[in-house]
Amino acid sequence: MDKKETHIIVFGNEKGGTGKSTLAMHIIVCLLNAGKKVAVIDLDSRQKSVARYLQNRQAHMANSGAEVVMPECMVIAPSSASAIQDRETEDQQNFQKVLSRFKQTADFIVVDCPGNDTYLSRLAHALADTLITPLNDSFVDLDLLGEVSANDFQVKKLSCYSEMVWDSRKFRAASGRPPMDWVVVRNRLASLGSRNNKRVHGALDALQKRVMFRYLPGLYERVIYKELFPSGLTILDVDNSNSLSNVAAKQDVRSLLDSLNLF
Ligand SMILES: Nc1ncnc2c1ncn2[C@@H]1O[C@H](COP(=O)(O)OP(=O)(O)OP(=O)(O)O)[C@@H](O)[C@H]1O
Numbered sequence: 001m002d003k004k005e006t007h008i009i010v011f012g013n014e015k016g017g018t019g020k021s022t023l024a025m026h027i028i029v030c031l032l033n034a035g036k037k038v039a040v041i042d043l044d045s046r047q048k049s050v051a052r053y054l055q056n057r058q059a060h061m062a063n064s065g066a067e068v069v070m071p072e073c074m075v076i077a078p079s080s081a082s083a084i085q086d087r088e089t090e091d092q093q094n095f096q097k098v099l100s101r102f103k104q105t106a107d108f109i110v111v112d113c114p115g116n117d118t119y120l121s122r123l124a125h126a127l128a129d130t131l132i133t134p135l136n137d138s139f140v141d142l143d144l145l146g147e148v149s150a151n152d153f154q155v156k157k158l159s160c161y162s163e164m165v166w167d168s169r170k171f172r173a174a175s176g177r178p179p180m181d182w183v184v185v186r187n188r189l190a191s192l193g194s195r196n197n198k199r200v201h202g203a204l205d206a207l208q209k210r211v212m213f214r215y216l217p218g219l220y221e222r223v224i225y226k227e228l229f230p231s232g233l234t235i236l237d238v239d240n241s242n243s244l245s246n247v248a249a250k251q252d253v254r255s256l257l258d259s260l261n262l263f
């Protein structure tokens, strides 16, 4: 039987530090736990957060003898050719080479983009079946999606990142591919609802109709999402039945996965 087409999930946002790598790592482990074959492309070749997370995971496995599920992972660095045309050609070739290899076996390819605009990142956005954009609950983050009026908090115009995603969508449509599912995920939510929280919700609600994304509540601010990095583990790998907060964290990640409608 022919293999089902590989689904490409891209974590992107030109704003840095919004939770792309953290969410990517958790969704990767969810997919592996569901028995899916996952391959990872880390396009953030300076920080390599996801690749580093996975290295820590490998080391943990070697040191402890524990069996943990692992994906394949490749880091792609941008070309350093001097002419822009040569750089783009080289980036395109490197990206296609890794994609073609991973597509032979992977059910899902997860791409983690850097928090700025790069040619490699644009290539990934143009191929995303699902684009996940984490956003902190802040108008500073929201400004990358749309400019919001100071008087009534309504969206005045689209911003650079939304325009870029729009171009990626046009590219997909022109190449006959089904529409991308763009999901904006609020991250690091405060447990107490605030006025800011409600206003960001209102602006995102207005924006999602204009820009055609759907937005999900996502993850609360929790220490557990960051403290496991050195062991390469996630909340999904540890027994957390003795902590209500950790049980809730696991539930948040699973709800996010369910809402992505990936399988
Ligand atoms: N829900 C959360 N609760 C607590 N801390 C979080 C949460 N999500 C992310 N963080 C922390 O926020 C910081 C930024 O997260 P992360 O590195 O995943 O963002 P990023 O978008 O990948 O950043 P960059 O653009 O630099 O690649 C990290 O210290 C991470 O541990």
Ligand SMILES: [Mg+2]
Pocket (backbone or CB within 6 Å): 020, 021, 022, 044, 047, 049, 112, 113, 114, 115
């Ligand atoms: Mg990152």
